[in-house]
Amino acid sequence: MLFKFITFCFALLAPSVFATEELTANVDHIQQFASLIRWSGVLLSILVIGATWLLLRFLGSIVDGVSGQFVQYRMPLQKMQSFLQFFIYMTAGVVVFMMSFRINDQILALIGGTLAVSVGFAMKDLAASFIAGLTVMIDRPFQVGDRVTFEGNYGDITTIGLRSVRMRTLNDDIITIPNNKFLSEVVVSGNYGALDMQVVIPFYIGLDEDIVLARDLIQEAASSSRYIHLPKPVTVLVQQTISENYLAIKLTCKAYVVDTGYEKLFETDITLRVMKEFKEHGIKPPKIALQS
Template sequence: MKKIFAFLFLIVLSTSVFAADETANHLENITQFTSLIRWGGVFFSFVVIFASWVLLRFTNKLVETFSSQFVQYRMVLQKLQSFFQFLVYMTAGIVVFMMSFRINDQILTLIGGTLAVSIGFALKDLAASFIAGLTVMIDRPFQVGDRVTFEGNYGDIITIGLRSVRMRTLTDDIITIPNNKFLSEVTMSGNYGALDMQCVIPFYIGMDQDINLARDLIQEAASSSRYIHLPKPVVVLVSQEIADNYLAIKLTCKAYVVDTVYEKLFETDITLRVMKEFRRHNINPPMIAVRSTMQ
């Protein structure tokens, strides 16, 4: 029994000594850290932060006022404002750090390690986009000027860079897409380096209408359009389709526009011509669709 008590006493004693050592180490670390802080500079750091906040607020108000009065310079002012904000943030951060800490080897080591980790995480996606950019340039799934569909976005490729690809949509929006997205997503190119591109335009008529006449009218309207690329054929496909519980004849016009820039004008021109000829020849759409629209 005495041996057991002696053994337990030794365990408690060693645990106490270990805990005391840990506490001493923590206290030593805290002491070393607090010795690096300039407590007088901490107060002035808050003053610098407050002054930076006031300066940025004043700059925002100034830019808003000038932007409303000189609209033509609004974009330039906003760019200058963004650059100025970044400059203020960087300057205030450096000043606060220099005023609050005593610079020595420990601080430099800490800064170097933090920057290395931060830059590594920041450059991870950049490196992936860079490698993907080289892959896109070598494999060439699309080219500058191609009209492509990517993740629901449809438009023209205007630039292919090492980090990203820029697309201009048909609504004149500029979309920036990281290159690494193209490694895992499907991209559809409508023309792939050519000026001309196939356009698919559907038309619907009733089951009891003159199908052959309707097909001829569509083919004639497409062939006589000012935007047609005649070296390639005009094809009109006929099929039955069930839509909203009614049968209809679907006539799909496949024709090539002379330039992708005129795609929507080409579709509009053909649609207007076909609808005009359908009315002149009494070719009607599906009756149920007309009744539901009238109701």
């Protein structure tokens, strides 16, 4: 009976003993961390942070003022400003850290572990893009100079690198795409290494119009364009289109432009020619059906 009573009492007291030990360990950790802080340096660090903020504001005002007066120097000044801001941030961070902490083996181990984790996360995406870049170069789903569609963007591939691919859109924007995106997304290439490319141009006319004449006019306009690539055929497909508000005949012109750089000029040239011929021959667009 005495043994059971002692066991019961120990079971009641054990949780509180363990909780006390855990609390004592946490207090020891806090005291160890507090001993690493140089409190006098913390106050000076606040002044350093404030001075850094004022310096960055002053630098930004100078760059804005000079850029407003001398527009030709705006881009170089902004690049220099970005470099100086990065340098000032790094310098201020090192100064604040050196002033606020007592450097010892624990601090060095903490810094090393933090850097290792940060570099590991950064290198993960970089390594994925590097491997994807090798895959793109070997598999070659597209080439430099190809006109491609990717994630709603349409333009020419200008550079294929180990980390990213650069595309110049028809609006003259440069888009940088990480290589690892090409492993899971669909890429549409319009010419795949060739200089010429097929261009598809739709036209719509009413049901009562002369379909054969309209087809011939479209084919003649495409064949006589200065941008046409004649070794390849010009095709006009006819299809009846039923929409919610109208019935129409859709005529799709498929022709090859001599150079991908002339795609939009080719499309504009054919459209203007066809619209002129339609007007002269009285071929009218579809009429919108009246809703009841």
